[in-house]
Amino acid sequence: MPTPxxxxxxxxxxxxxEVDPQTNLEQAMALIREAAGRGAQVICLPELFRSxxxxxxxxxDAFQLAEPxxxxxxxxxxxxAQELNVVIIASLFERRAAGLxxxxxxxxxGQRGYLGKYRKMHIPDDPLYYEKFYFTPGxxxxxxxxxxxxxxxxxxxxxxxxxxxxxxxxxxxAEILFYPTAIGWHPAEKESLGPQQHQAWExxxxxxxxANGCYVVAVNRAGFEPTPNGQGxxxxxxxxxxxSGPDGAVLARGPADQAAVxxxxxxxxxxxxxxxxxxxxxxxRIDAYSDLTQRWLDREGD
Numbered sequence: 001m002p003t004p005x006x007x008x009x010x011x012x013x014x015x016x017x018e019v020d021p022q023t024n025l026e027q028a029m030a031l032i033r034e035a036a037g038r039g040a041q042v043i044c045l046p047e048l049f050r051s052x053x054x055x056x057x058x059x060x061d062a063f064q065l066a067e068p069x070x071x072x073x074x075x076x077x078x079x080x081a082q083e084l085n086v087v088i089i090a091s092l093f094e095r096r097a098a099g100l101x102x103x104x105x106x107x108x109x110g111q112r113g114y115l116g117k118y119r120k121m122h123i124p125d126d127p128l129y130y131e132k133f134y135f136t137p138g139x140x141x142x143x144x145x146x147x148x149x150x151x152x153x154x155x156x157x158x159x160x161x162x163x164x165x166x167x168x169x170x171x172x173x174a175e176i177l178f179y180p181t182a183i184g185w186h187p188a189e190k191e192s193l194g195p196q197q198h199q200a201w202e203x204x205x206x207x208x209x210x211a212n213g214c215y216v217v218a219v220n221r222a223g224f225e226p227t228p229n230g231q232g233x234x235x236x237x238x239x240x241x242x243x244s245g246p247d248g249a250v251l252a253r254g255p256a257d258q259a260a261v262x263x264x265x266x267x268x269x270x271x272x273x274x275x276x277x278x279x280x281x282x283x284x285r286i287d288a289y290s291d292l293t294q295r296w297l298d299r300e301g302d
Contacts, residue, residue, distance in 0.1 A: 005267075005269050006150075006267075006268040006269055007265055007266060007267055007268060008041055008042060008149050008150040008175075008176065008265075008266045008268055009039050009040050009041045009042070009263060009264065009265050009266070010040060010041070010042050010043070010044070010176065010215075010217055010243060010263070010264050010266060011032070011035030011036070011038070011040025011041075011042065011043035011044070011086075011261065011262070011263050012035075012043075012044060012217060012219045012241045012243065012252075012254065012260075012261070012262040012263075012264070013028060013031045013032065013035060013043060013044065013045045013046065013049075013219065013261060014046065014219065014220060014221065014222055014239055014241045014254045014255075014259055014260040014261070014262070015027065015028065015031070015045070015046055015049055015221050015222070015259055016221065016222050016223035016258065016259045017046075017049060017050075017051060017052050017053075017221055017223070017225070018052075019051075019052060021050040021051050021065065024049055024050045024051065025050055025073065025076060028045055028049055028050075028090075029076070029077070029080055031259075031261055032045075032077075032080060032084070032086070032088060033080075033084065034261050035086075035261050035263055036084040036086050038261070038263040039263055039265075040086065040263045041086055041087065041149045042086065042087040042089070042147065042149050042150065042152065042176070042178075043086055043087065043088050043089070044088075044089040044178050044180060044217060044219045045088070045089065045090050045091060045180060045219065046091065046180055046181060046182060046219050046220055046221040046241075047091045047103070047156055047157050047180040047181050047182040047219075047221070048091055048092070048093055048103070048182055049090070049091060049180075049221070050065070050073065050092065050093070051065050051093075052225045052228070053182045053221070053225055053235065053237075054134075054228060055128075055129055055130050055131045055133070055134060056128045056129075056130070056225070056227045056228060056232055056234070056235060057130065057227060057228050057229050057231070057232070058130050058133040059228060059229070062134065062228075063095075063101065063134070065093050066093040066094060066095035066101050067092065067093065067094070067095055068094070068095055068096075069092060069094045069104055069106055069117055070106075070114060071092075073090060073092050073106075074090075074092075074106055074108065074114060077090055077108055078108045078113065078114060081108045081109065081110040082110045082111075083110070084110060085110040085111065086110050087107065087108065087109050087110065087147045087148065087149050087152070088107075088108045089105055089106070089107055089108075089152070089154055089178050089180065090105065090106050090108065090180075091103070091104070091105045091156060091180035092104050092105070092106060093134075094117075094119070096136075100136055101134055101135055101136060102119040102120065102135055102136055102138060103119070103120035103123070103131065103134075103135045103138075103156055103157075104117050104118065104119045104120065104138075105117060105118045105120075105154045105156055105178075105180055107145045107147065107152065107154060109147050109148055110148070111148040112147065112148055115145045115146075115147065116143070116145060117140070118138065118140060118142075118143050118154045118155070118156070119136075119137075119138030119139060119140050120135065120137070120138050120155075120156040120157070120158070120159060121137055121138040121142070121155075121159055121165060122137070122158045122159050122161070122162055122165070123135050123136075123137050123158065124157075124158045127186070128186065128227065128232055128233075128234075128235055131158070141168075142155075142165060142168040142169045142172065143169070143172065144169060144172035144173045144174045146173075150175050150176055150266075150268060151173045151174055151175045151176075152174060152175070152176050152178060153166075153169035153170065153172065153174025153176065153177045153178065153214075154177075154178045154180075155169060155177060155178070155179050156179065156180055156181075157179065157180065157181045157182060157183060159179070160179045160181065160201070160204065160205050160208075160218065161204060163207075163208060163211065164292070166208035166211070166212055167211070167212060170212035170213075170214050171281075174214060175214055175215065175268055175271055176214060176215040176216075176217060176266065177208060177209070177212075177214055177215070177216050177217070178217045178219070179205065179216070179217065179218040179219065180219050181218055181219060181220040181221075181241075182220065182221050182237060183201060183220060183237065183238065184220075184221075184235045184236045184237035184238050185197065185235070185236045185238060186233060186235065186236075187224075187233050187234065187235075187236055188233060190236060194238075198238055198240065202218075202240070202242060202250075205218055205244065206244045206248040206250070207248065209244050209245065209246055209247075209248055210246070210247065210248040210278070211280055212246075212280070212281075213246045213271055213274045213275035213278065213280065213281065214246055214271060215243065215244065215245060215246060215266050215271075216242075216243070216244045217242075217243050218241055218242055218243075219241045220237060220238065220239055220240060220241045220254075221237045221239070222237050222238070222239030222254075222255070222256065222257055222258055222259060222260075223236075223237055223239075223257065223258070223259075224236050224237075225237065238256055239254055239255055239256045239257060239258070239260070240253055240254055240255070240256050241253070241254040241260070241262060242254065243262070243264045243266070245266075245270065245274075246270055246271050246274040246275070247270075247274055251264050251266075252264045
């Protein structure tokens with residue numbers, strides 16, 4: 001029997017973030033309206049879109065940016081999702097309790113309401129990406145959200161480097177993997193390492209789509225953001241948000257240096273066709289993978 005024809009139109013909101021959180025929220029809502037007006041049904045915002053990327057420094061004052069979930073941002077965005085009849089994926093700085101914070105993405109469905117949240121599992125700690133100072137690793141596991149438009153998996157930025165995260169999310173039924181992202185170059189490295197760093201980022205995510213037979217939607221911010229205390233070189237976020245198919249082909253890519261709204265039609269029936277031709281899920285040797293739960297496998301004699 002032929003696979004029923006199903007489609008989903010996704011909207012990618014690539015932002016240049018301002019200092020004021022309310023300004024960013026209003027900008028995001030305006031861009032969501034633009035995407036919906038162009039036919040987008042599932043619309044994703046970049047990571048921590050309500051502010052500049054504050055993790056460039058370890059600053060206790062930045063915790064004032066956090067909010068409960070549900071909270072002010074979801075209260076603003078859910079009515080918009082209902083008005084436009086769309087699904088919105090929004091990345092927020094979650095205040096769970098006093099002294100307990102997460103990097104969290106919420107899924108808001110215009111037809112089904114607040115569907116839940118995913119807390120970022122992999123937390124980096126690199127120069128100008130001091131996220132371990134702010135965020136507790138996620139404790140909700142890898143999730144698939146049954147929205148009114150499609151089955152969506154949501155992961156966040158640093159998660160995108162881990163094939164295990166993509167696999168476990170796909171195994172829960174996700175047809176599309178969304179990655180709200182804030183990634184860029186150290187200005188001093190851009191000339192010598194810029195192309196390699198960007199290509200590694202995009203290539204690995206496209207590979208997740210191939211390995212799991214699903215779509216990948218990566219939504220980045222763009223523009224230069226100075227280090228808040230003036231003691232660093234800042235970050236140049238490389239934009240280039242993209243959508244790739246279950247065969248890894250890039251279906252759309254945003255500009256490198258400015259805000260943009262991408263709207264892309266996805267043929268969900270292609271997932272079954274690709275997985276039938278490339279039966280990676282069928283041929284997995286799940287009986288042989290128990291060692292993946294180990295941090296490292298020492299050789300005999302080490």
